[in-house]
Structure formats: C-alpha cells, structure tokens
Amino acid sequence: MHSIEYFQSIIQKKIDGFCRVNGDEEILQPVKYIIQLPAKRMRPVLALMSANLFADEVEKVIYPALALEVFHNFTLMHDDIMDNAPLRRGNATVHEKWNTNTAILSGDAMMIQAYQLMCKAPAHNLKDVLNVFSTTALEVCIGQERDMQFEKRNDVSVEEYMEMIRLKTSVLVAGAMKIGAIIAGASEKDQDLLYKFGENIGIAFQLWDDYLDAFGDQAKVGKQKGGDIIADKKTFLLLQAIALSNEEDKKIIEKYKGASQTKNAEKVEAVMSIFENLHLKDLLQTEMKSYYNAAMDALKQVAVAPERKLLLMQFAEGIMQRDR
C-alpha cells in the first residue's frame, strides 16, 4: 500500500515541473508563487487515491489531479481579493505582493492553465472528466458568492450554511474523487459513491475547522482561539447559537457584533459561554460524525477489495483527528 506522503510527493514533483514550464512570462509569476506555498495537496492526493482503488498505475490521473490543485489555488487567489485578505498560508496574498489587477489577470490565466492540465486526461474520458470539472468549478463560484452574501445578511440559517460549505469546499473534493475514479475505469455506480464520499468528508473537514476554532488546543491550532467569533464569522456554531438561544443570549451575541478589538477577550468568553450552555460542542461533534459516517458508508459500498480502501479510511480518520 502506498502512503499519503507518496502521493503528495508525486504531486509536488509535477508542481515543480509545472512551474519550470511556466518560465519567465510575467503573468505566470503569481501562479508559480501561490502554487508553491506549502499545502496539503488534499484534492490531487484524493484524486490519486481514488484512482488507486481501481488501478495500480495512476500515471494517467496525475495531470488532471494537478489541474484540481491549480484550480483550487486560482480560487484562493481570487477569493483573497474579494475577502481583502492580507495573508495566505502565512505569506502575502498575490494582490498584496503584486496588485489587484495582476491578481485578477493571473487568476484568469491560472484557470485556463487548470483546463489545459485537465485536457491531458485520456481522450476517451475527456468529455466525462471535463463535465465533472466544469460543473464542480461553477458550484465553487456559487459557494463563494453565497459566502459573500452571508456577510451582509442577518437571517442565514444553518441549512443555508451547510449548503454554502458544500458548494464552496466539498464539491471540489468530491469532484476530485470522481475524476480519479473515471480515469481509473470505475463503474458509474462507484464513481458516484466516491463523489458522495468526497462530498461528505469535505463537509466534515469544514465543520472540523469550525470546531478547532472554538474548542481546539490553541497551542496546536496555531491561531487565536475564537478567531471566527471575533470576526463575526457565520459558522455552524454561531448560526446554531442564534437559532437555539433565548432572547437574552441573542441580545448578547448581537451586542458584541462588530465590537472593538479591546473587547475581544470578553467577546470570546461571552459567546463561548453561550456555545457551552447550548451544548454546541456535542451538537457539532454529532453533526461531523454523521457526515463522516455517510462518507464511510459510501466508501464501504465501492466494489473493490476492503484492503484497497485502507489508505482512504486512514486519510479520513486523519482529517477528523487533526489538531490544526
């Protein structure tokens, strides 16, 4: 059985080659910059692992897998403009290091390059692979649009939040699984099961981010505890708190919205206390577990020998145990 690190190293090598090919063209320098920031390479690694369920040789999946990573980083480049974010993975964002126009245009070039890489899929799979990719890509944009809308709205429901993170985060993970499966020759049924695996594990992954922000070990998470609370981010926890709390607690949440930085500690303490009174830690864990289980159920039904599924199971467990 291969290791996750083995697949990561395949992808990193291809990223290095991709950057060399991009050469000195001005517009492609930000592309090289963002794709070389240290990252887990979750989407391409999952595409390779999905293919590896069905085929020992995953060579044909490598460029399409790289396409997914290039596309993902394109979305980060444009999202960072829209979110006015100064940092990405601890480094200056592209619009900060260069400027907004460059970040727009290099992002555009990057999306085209993602399609160029995806087009290296075997000819007989090309139409299917591109259909999954484009559908997914469009959903990711719709997810980002919802996320931006949510910032301006006061009536976002937990259901809307779940649909937003499904679109913004998990469909691309699901698409990665399906594209790997298609190229490796999986049956349509197995392709769909792996899409379902990715969709559910992607949501669980995002909910775990919400969990870590509020309940994680601060030293390990490596960022300010309650950063989402301070930023008034409409997470699963905050939306549940608003939905479940009494009028008094609702007023407290409302009171601290947009509060000055000097009140950060007080704000985190007050909101966390509401989370605790409502047992939201348990609720969130139950929710995550149900998505995790749905992912595992789908994987179990895939028609290959159980031992081939071990690495994916290990990966999924790892996601649910990570402390940052």
Place this chain on the structure above:
Amino acid sequence: MHSIEYFQSIIQKKIDGFCRVNGDEEILQPVKYIIQLPAKRMRPVLALMSANLFADEVEKVIYPALALEVFHNFTLMHDDIMDNAPLRRGNATVHEKWNTNTAILSGDAMMIQAYQLMCKAPAHNLKDVLNVFSTTALEVCIGQERDMQFEKRNDVSVEEYMEMIRLKTSVLVAGAMKIGAIIAGASEKDQDLLYKFGENIGIAFQLWDDYLDAFGDQAKVGKQKGGDIIADKKTFLLLQAIALSNEEDKKIIEKYKGASQTKNAEKVEAVMSIFENLHLKDLLQTEMKSYYNAAMDALKQVAVAPERKLLLMQFAEGIMQRDR
C-alpha cells in the same frame, strides 16, 4: 450563399437560449447582462463562416461559436475592472452596475461556462478544439497584461504594440476561424490558413480602430475625435510619431502627456499636426493594407471553390470600410 446577418441571427438565438438556461442564479445575472448588450458577434460569426467553407451544415459549430462569444465577453468584464471603465457599449459596466467582487466572480463563472459550451464540440474534435481554445485564451490574457504594462512604460516600440494587439485581439479571431475549420473537417493545412486569415484580419481590424479615432468622420464614428490622443493611448499612430519625429515634436508630445482637460482641443490639434507632417495616415493605411492582403492571400490558398469564399471576403472588406 448565406448572409452575415443569417449567421448573426443564429448566434443571437443561441444567446437568448443560453440566458434562459442561466435562470435566476445570482452569480449569472451579470453574465446575462453583458452578453445581451448589442454587439457584432464577430468571433462566433467568423467561426460559423469558416465552417461553412467546408460544410453546408454548421449545426455542430454553433455551441463552440457561442463559447467564443461568452469567453470574449468574460474578458470584457474583467478588463473593464482593470481599466476602471464606467461604460461598455454605452451601458454601465458590470463592476459599476453591481460591484467589483461580483464582476470578478461572475467573470470567473462566465469563463467556466465558456468551457462548458466549448465542450459541446463533437467528441472526436474535442481535444483539438480545446487545445486551440486554451492556447488562444491564455494569449488573450498575456495581451491584456502587456497592454496594462504599456501604460506604465515610456519606451514601448511599434513592434511591441503590434505583438500586443495580435495577442489581445487577433488570436481569438484566429482561434475562432480555426475551431470552425476543425469541426467542419478541414485539413490541417486549411485550418492553419484560416488561423492566419483571422490573425491578420484581426490586426487590420484593430489598426482600423486607431485610424478611425484620428482620421474618421467624427459624425459617423460617434465618439470624440482624437479620443485616443486625449487619453495618451499608445496606439500605432502615437508610437510611430514618437519613433519618427524630431526632438522638437517629441517634446510637444511629451508636453501634452497628462495635460488637463481644458487643453484637449489644443492637444488633439498639435498631435494631429505631427501625425500629418510624418504622413502617418498613409503609413497606417499601407500597414493595414498589408495585413489585409496577408489575410486574403491565406484565404485564397484554402482548398475550397472560390465561390464559397465570397462571404468571408465580403466580411473582410466590410471591416476595412466601416466608418465606426
């Protein structure tokens, strides 16, 4: 023989259908808005006319042709952000009517939709068609990047300008010709000849824009005479003037750079007088004619009966005779 209007009406019908399918999804409203602004539909019409050289039935080319128009309008949406343009075809630009974030994100969605439409090309042509499309699309981005760089530079050569307009404008026209030819089953030689036709006619088209700004009939052009001069736009005429003029004239050009609006009339008169002394009207006409001839030479060599080429010839002549 079909007319240009016939092909335009085919495209307009498909655009109407495309807008209906896009429905109410928020992110796609700016897509519907920009694609429905009145336009010549030059790229998709050329794709259909190119195909029509080889095949009476151009049905299979319609969606890829529409993809070219969608892609072209995506570039307009993003270029307008970068150029800070308030108006597009006499209407508010997307970032003005909505906001910059929406224009970025809807543009991204629009590019994905262009790929979705291009993927409706027949399966056996798909890889070739997408290769031409992606290569072209990337070149268009590089052309826009050069154009933005030129604004900050004082040493742009005429050769660099010609290469910039080739990338920014004409390769997509060339790509449209080639994609039409590929799907209609043309030989590789004919595909390349039609690419060459489009590349040269595209450059001639852009030079004609430069010509009209300075020498056009103001009443017909419908915009301020010398608008490019007032905006200090580095056109073929201005760059030639800088390259060919004596020190005294160079100083005059330099003096008026960034001059206040109150000096507009004086500025246009002074710069136009330099253009006239250098006989730039003749030089530009000669240059255009040479690109026009190169386009016609390529078309002549295409291995189909001369009468099939009449409409394309008529189209090319029309481009060189338009007064706005």
